[in-house]
Amino acid sequence: MKLDAKIPEGPLAEKWNKHKFDLKLVNPANKRKYDVIVVGTGLAGASAAASLAELGYNVKAFCFQDSPRRAHSIAAQGGINAAKNYPNDGDSVYRLFYDTIKGGDYRSREGNVYRLAEVSVNIIDQCVAQGVPFAREYGGLLDNRSFGGAQVSRTFYAKGQTGQQLLLGAYSALNRQIELGKVKMYTRSEMLDVVVVDGKAQGIITRNLITGQVDTHSGHAVLLCTGGYGNVFYLSTNAMGSNVTAAWRAHKKGAYFANPCYTQIHPTCIPVTGDHQSKLTLMSESLRNDGRVWVPKTLELSQKLQKGELKAKDIKEADRDYYLERKYPSFGNLVPRDVASRNAKQVCDEGRGVGKSGLAVYLDFADSIGRLGQPAVAAKYGNLFDMYQQITDENPYEVPMRIYPAVHYTMGGLWVDYNLMTSLPGLYCLGEANFSDHGANRLGASALMQGLADGYFVIPYTVGDYLANIGPAPIDASRPEFAKAKAEVEEKIKTLLSLNGTRTVDEYHRDLGHIMWEYCGMSRTAEGLQKAKGLIADLRNSFWKDVIVVGENEEVNQSLEKAGRVADFIELGELMVDDALNRSESCGGHFREESQTPEGEALRKDDEFAYVAAWEFKGINMPEALHKEELIFENVKLTQRSYK
């Protein structure tokens, strides 16, 4: 199949408007004859489900938590971008578009990103109308803050809980439609497959996480809004339940997976303390405004710190290496996320890391406290300092924080065209689960924007066009494809429960995480990736022989839930490695050691790799087929980023 992104013709600023006009509309009286399935009720899913129900479609929505309000979107802290230009500091739709394309290291589509910037302003209006309590100035108008990768102040926020407040807004809109009977909400339900009839997605298979019952649901269209797959690394800042299962099973039914190896690794997270660690906690990147990053100059001093023989304050100024300030004098500690992360890894790999494990660098506020005074620092970062102390039991006002990079976001995901439709007709993908708008690196405060843009302002138009084309005749759930998909899901569950092996699901997950982090993380080589391929294949074989899954299907069984998710993560891991091998350039957060400038900086190869890598599943133990979607840049000039 040839990949057609369906980007509308015409000037950038007119594409979306023109396209909206060209899309077919569903007759209002017919809307209630269509059923739409929405899997996932985070920002993308809740906003889509509510908006489609308002239009009159019958929506069935699903999530695996006990309430839509608990989706992982709830954890976003920093804020959401919008080109409102309220501070009058020179922002515009075009500037937001430009910053986002550049931030993505020129690996995203101009048309999509421009539309995102365009609708960003509507998102803020929508949320305020719902009663989202954004931060305000004394005059009563909305406040903005600055965020990485931009020179204007365009980030709207609600304390350090922006994701929570936006999600509760979308949840309230969803609740209203549930009350009106237009959305039927299925909580504690996990989608385990897509049903494809005559080449179109027409339903899903779910497992009720309380009773174990496996059900079929039919619909005229299926929307996957199931979030990111950062947990393939085992440790990440994602919620424990975040997984790839819905997207992966859809991939195996024909939806292409795009740029799977694009992962964002956030530089300022609290380091791992031991094997028991279950997840990592993000410390807002705003801390780098006032903290100085350093490690000792010598191995010897680092080792003493690691053993606890010395404390940070014992290291003399002359023995400290403020490596970001040294290497990047003009940006210093404020280099972008990818550069900060890669350099932290590098000094730790040299053995100069600090803390018990040696896998941490210092983020030191002593200078700022000296300059501004402790109260001023506390006013800015008090809640973050408290959180740090809560977790580490160290007081960051007195000793420097220890930080280390952690997996945070996945830019890759199911391939979608401009209408958010995957390569499987009738199957759409929204939010972090798709690959669309962030290229090889996502700027801060732009994921919340994308999730809500997709759900509130894009899908209500684009899905209508598809529905109008296929017509409102009811979907026939008695077609054998439904029963077959259900039987396959039941068979897989049975197999997992019958294995009765010797190793736990978590042990496999941790092993996979180590392999991914070591060979497919921030810094990669062809040799390492080849090695990882073999290791993951072995892990997959071992899993299906030797994993322990206790209990039965007909009960709450968290062991079974995890087993299914980890099985999919292992398969995804293999594809990520293939994708990383194929992309032998350094771009965004990914440093390919073979592709660097003489000064050791990331070297992008635009003539070879300015494309989206979309992978087609060909069967178990078969290599996936690569389809390339060329990226066409008519408005921005591709430049190599430099932060020296």
Added chain:
Amino acid sequence: MSGHMNLTLKVWRQKNSTTPGKFVTYKADEISPDMSFLEMLDVVNEDLVKKKEDPIHFDHDCREGICGMCSLVINGEPHGPKRATTTCQLHMRSFSDKDTIVIEPWRATAFPVVKDLVTNRSSFDRIQQAGGYVSVGTGGVPDANEIPISKVIADEAMSSATCIGCGACVAACKNASAMLFVSAKISQFALLPQGQPERYARAEAMVLQMDEEGFGGCTNTYACEAQCPKEIKVTNIARMNREFFNAELIKS
């Protein structure tokens, strides 16, 4: 390793909502003070699974104190001994070597046990569905800055809106009252201009749904406020009572 603890856990085990439950005792050895409470349970569960026994089921997701999924009554206190802290953010350094820790689910008629420590809190969702929203559709709304809101009011609304819907307030209350949770949402909208048009209808609908779900009344013991991990204030309850009273007044 130094500082590691050996603990005894008494955990509520219950196969499903219809089978009676009981306490079962487990050993948790070599527990590091740096572990979170849930990581300690992960370690116990890993051992159970290795022995092919059913792991202890509990709800959790973000492990950052924001999703409201985790619960647990620990030694009689919802979310454990530390104030303003959810179970997922509680660390084992709050305990000492050789401690016995009793772990139970939320106990309330309106939160039936699903399995072990997992309860069904869908009653909270139904209360929100009854009226916890501003009835605006997508699109066609005014520019965000056309609705100025004083910073004081916005901050106060934000304080109420930080409720994570965990249900600890219900678990803490001897009457299993949900007033703190419900009043937080009613307050958020009663404070904001966007909430005014439906102000009284909302308060009435949410309170009636709360009663229908079988939550108890409030007798002003303030156990809810003391145990709320997000420090939601009982002044919200006073505001809710006022809103409900006015709603009835307007109707009559």
